Amino acid sequence: MKSRNLLLSHVEVPGIDGLDGYMKHGGYDTLKKALKSMSPDAVVEEVKKSGLRGRGGAGFPTGMKWSFLAKPEGVPRYLVCNADESEPGTFKDRYLMEKIPHLLIEGMILSSYALGANQSFIYIRGEFMYVLNILEKAIAEAYAKGLLGKNILGSGYDLDLVVTPGGGAYICGEETALLESLEGKRGNPRIKPPFPAVKGLWGCPTVVNNVETIAAVVPIVSEGGEAYASIGIGRSTGTKLISACGNLARPGVYEIELGLSVEEFIYGDDYCRGIAQGKKLKACVPGGSSVPILPHYLVTKTAAGENRLMTYESLAEGGFESGSMLGSGGFIVFDEDQCIVRNTWNFARFYSHESCGQCSPCREGTGWMEKVLNRLEHGKGQMHDIDLLADINKKIEGNTICPLGDAAAWPVAAAIRHFREEFEWHVTHPDEAQSRNFGLITQAALA
Amino acid sequence: MSHHSQPTYDPNETITFSPALTEEMKAVVAQFPEGKTKSALLRLLHLVQREFGWVSVPAMDQVAAFLNIQPIEVYEVATFYTMFHLQPVGKHVLEVCRTGPCMLVGSDSLIDHFEKKLNIKVGETTEDGLFTLKTVECLGGCGYGPLLQCKNRFHEHLTLEKADALLEQYKNGEIQ
Numbered sequence: 001m002k003s004r005n006l007l008l009s010h011v012e013v014p015g016i017d018g019l020d021g022y023m024k025h026g027g028y029d030t031l032k033k034a035l036k037s038m039s040p041d042a043v044v045e046e047v048k049k050s051g052l053r054g055r056g057g058a059g060f061p062t063g064m065k066w067s068f069l070a071k072p073e074g075v076p077r078y079l080v081c082n083a084d085e086s087e088p089g090t091f092k093d094r095y096l097m098e099k100i101p102h103l104l105i106e107g108m109i110l111s112s113y114a115l116g117a118n119q120s121f122i123y124i125r126g127e128f129m130y131v132l133n134i135l136e137k138a139i140a141e142a143y144a145k146g147l148l149g150k151n152i153l154g155s156g157y158d159l160d161l162v163v164t165p166g167g168g169a170y171i172c173g174e175e176t177a178l179l180e181s182l183e184g185k186r187g188n189p190r191i192k193p194p195f196p197a198v199k200g201l202w203g204c205p206t207v208v209n210n211v212e213t214i215a216a217v218v219p220i221v222s223e224g225g226e227a228y229a230s231i232g233i234g235r236s237t238g239t240k241l242i243s244a245c246g247n248l249a250r251p252g253v254y255e256i257e258l259g260l261s262v263e264e265f266i267y268g269d270d271y272c273r274g275i276a277q278g279k280k281l282k283a284c285v286p287g288g289s290s291v292p293i294l295p296h297y298l299v300t301k302t303a304a305g306e307n308r309l310m311t312y313e314s315l316a317e318g319g320f321e322s323g324s325m326l327g328s329g330g331f332i333v334f335d336e337d338q339c340i341v342r343n344t345w346n347f348a349r350f351y352s353h354e355s356c357g358q359c360s361p362c363r364e365g366t367g368w369m370e371k372v373l374n375r376l377e378h379g380k381g382q383m384h385d386i387d388l389l390a391d392i393n394k395k396i397e398g399n400t401i402c403p404l405g406d407a408a409a410w411p412v413a414a415a416i417r418h419f420r421e422e423f424e425w426h427v428t429h430p431d432e433a434q435s436r437n438f439g440l441i442t443q444a445a446l447a
Numbered sequence: 448m449s450h451h452s453q454p455t456y457d458p459n460e461t462i463t464f465s466p467a468l469t470e471e472m473k474a475v476v477a478q479f480p481e482g483k484t485k486s487a488l489l490r491l492l493h494l495v496q497r498e499f500g501w502v503s504v505p506a507m508d509q510v511a512a513f514l515n516i517q518p519i520e521v522y523e524v525a526t527f528y529t530m531f532h533l534q535p536v537g538k539h540v541l542e543v544c545r546t547g548p549c550m551l552v553g554s555d556s557l558i559d560h561f562e563k564k565l566n567i568k569v570g571e572t573t574e575d576g577l578f579t580l581k582t583v584e585c586l587g588g589c590g591y592g593p594l595l596q597c598k599n600r601f602h603e604h605l606t607l608e609k610a611d612a613l614l615e616q617y618k619n620g621e622i623q
C-alpha cells in the first residue's frame with residue numbers, strides 16, 4: 001500500500017509554516033469555498049459522510065459528536081481544540097502544529113463555522129510554549145489577511161481564535177479536565193453527564209476535538225466527505241498520523257492510510273524500517289500508553305492468524321484477550337532486550353503521578369500499583385504480588401469519574417496476561433533483577 | 448498526584464511587575480470575554496515564571512489582585528500544575544523526560560549521568576546555582592528521545608557525550 005498524504009502532503013515545502021507559503025499551495029482555498037458556497041450544516045454533512053473518527057484516542061465519530069451540540073437561542077457555543085498531546089508515545093500534534101500551523105487554523109475556522117461558534121480556543125500543553133508562539137504568529141497572519149476576526153472574507157461570519165497553555169498535567173488531555181483548566185482552575189475532570197455538548201466551557205455548549213481531527217476537516221471539505229470515506233477500510237476511513245517511537249530504526253511521525261498492515265508499518269522502507277540495531281521485536285503498544293500491550297506474535301497477526309492492520313477494528317481484534325487499540329496513534333515498540341516489568345512499573349508510576357486525586361480508587365489504586373510494581377521490578381516482590389495487582393486493577397476499573405483509572409489499570413492487566421513468566425522471573429531471580437544493567441547511551445553504543 | 452512542591456514563603460519579600468510584564472499580562476487577559484478573565488491564569492503564571500525564574504507567594508498574590516480573584520484560587524492552581532516552580536531554582540532547569548518511550552531509548556542512563564556530572568540528585572540545584580535537575584513525565588517528543596526541556600527549548604536525541612557538550616554550552620553562555 002502506498003503512503004497517502006492528506007495532512008502532511010506539503011509538510012516538507014520550505015515556507016509552508018507561513019501564510020504565504022501555505023496559500024501558495026492551496027491553503028485557505030477550502031475555507032473560501034465553504035464560506036462562499038456552503039451552509040454550516042452542509043459542512044457538518046460532509047464531515048458525517050467522511051466517517052471521520054476522533055483522532056485524540058477514543059475514535060468517536062466526529063460528525064455525530066458535532067450533531068449532538070446543543071443550540072439554545074442566545075447562548076454562545078464554543079469549539080475547543082485539544083492540543084494537550086499528553087498520552088505517552090504520542091507526538092503527532094506537535095509535528096503538525098509546528099510544521100504546518102495554518103492547516104490547524106484553517107480547520108478551526110471551518111469547524112467553528114460549521115458549529116456556529118464565534119469564539120474558539122486551542123488549549124496546548126504548557127511544555128509546547130514554542131509551538132504556542134508559532135500558532136500565535138500564524139493566527140496574527142490570518143487576522144491580518146481577514147481570515148479571522150469580523151466578517152471573514154466578506155461572508156458575514158465572525159470568529160476570534162485564542163491559544164492558551166496548560167501547565168504540565170496529563171489529566172488536562174481529558175476533555176472536561178481540559179475545560180476546567182481552560183477556565184483557569186485545577187484540572188479535575190467533571191462528572192458526566194452533562195456532556196460538554198450541553199454544558200462545556202463556562203457552562204455553554206462546547207465541542208472538544210483533537211488537533212488532527214480538526215485538521216482533517218480541511219481535506220474532507222475540500223475533496224468531499226465521500227472521497228475521504230473511500231480511503232481506508234470499513235469504519236476506519238481516511239488517513240491517520242502515527243507517531244512511532246521506542247526501539248525503531250526510524251522513529252517519527254508518519255501519515256498512513258488506515259488499513260496499512262502493521263508489518264509494513266514496522267518493517268517497510270517508507271515507514272519505520274524495522275527494529276533498531278537489527279534486534280528482534282518483543283512487544284508493541286500500538287495506541288499510546290493507555291492501550292494494552294501486544295506480545296510480538298500478536299503484533300503483525302491476530303490470534304486467528306489474520307494480518308493485523310492499522311485500523312480501529314483490526315488492532316482491537318481479539319478484545320482484551322489478544323487485541324489492543326489504535327488509540328491516539330502513539331506506536332511504542334520494544335526490542336528483545338527490554339524488560340516488560342520495568343516498563344509496566346514506569347507507566348504505573350506515570351499514572352500515579354498524573355492522577356488528579358479526586359476519586360480514591362484511582363488516587364490510592366494507582367499509588368499501590370506503582371509500589372507493588374516497583375518492588376517486583378527491583379527483585380523484592382513475591383508471587384502473590386502478581387495477583388494483588390490484578391485485584392487492585394479490578395477495584396479501579398469502572399469505579400472512577402474519568403477514564404484515567406481504566407487507562408492505568410488496563411496496561412497492567414495486559415502485561416501480566418501476556419508476560420506473566422517475566423513477572424515471575426523477577427520473583428524467582430531477585431539478585432539478577434536487582435543488578436541488571438540497561439546499558440549506556442554513548443555515541444559508540446548507538447553506532 | 449500532580450502537585451509535589453510546597454511554596455516557599457518569605458514574608459519580607461516584595462516583588463514588582465515591570466511595566467513591560469504588566470502590558471503583556473493585560474494583553475493576555477484581553478483575549479477572554481468579560482467576566483471570564485480567570486482563564487488567563489495559567490498563562491500569567493508562565494509569564495511570571497519567565498520573568499522571575501520561579502513563582503513566589505507574593506507574585507501569586509499580585510496575580511490574584513491583577514485578575515481580581517482570591518489568592519487561594521491562584522495557589523490551588525499553581526500547586527496543581529507541575530511546570531510551576533514554587534521554590535527558587537537554578538539558572539537553568541534541566542527537565543529530563545523519564546517516561547516509558549524515553550526509558551526504552553536510555554533516559555535512565557541519562558538521568559544517572561546528570562546526577563554524577565552535576566554532583567546533585569534529581570530535584571536539587573548545583574552549588575553555583577547554575578543548574579537544577581528535574582525529571583518530568585512525557586514531554587510529547589517520544590520519537591526524539593532521550594530528551595530534556597530547558598525553558599522553551601527541547602534538546603533531543605541525547606547521548607552522554609551530547610549531554611556533556613550541552614552542559615558546557617549552558618555553562619559558557621552559548622545557550623541562554
Ligand SMILES: Cc1cc2nc3c(=O)[nH]c(=O)nc-3n(C[C@H](O)[C@H](O)[C@H](O)COP(=O)(O)O)c2cc1C
Binds near residue numbers: 060210402403
Ligand atoms: C486521561 C486522558 C487523557 C487524554 N489526553 C488527550 C490528549 O492529550 N489529546 C487529545 O486529543 N485527547 C485526549 N484525551 C481524549 C479527550 O478526552 C477527548 O476524547 C478528545 O479530545 C476528543 O477529541 P476527538 O473526538 O477529536 O478525538 C484524553 C482522555 C483521557 C481520559
Ligand code: SF4
Binds near residue numbers: 356358363401
Ligand atoms: S479517575 Fe483519577 S484522574 Fe480521573 S477524576 Fe478520578 S482521580 Fe482524577
Ligand code: FES
Binds near residue numbers: 550589
Ligand atoms: S516519553 Fe519522553 S517525550 Fe514522551
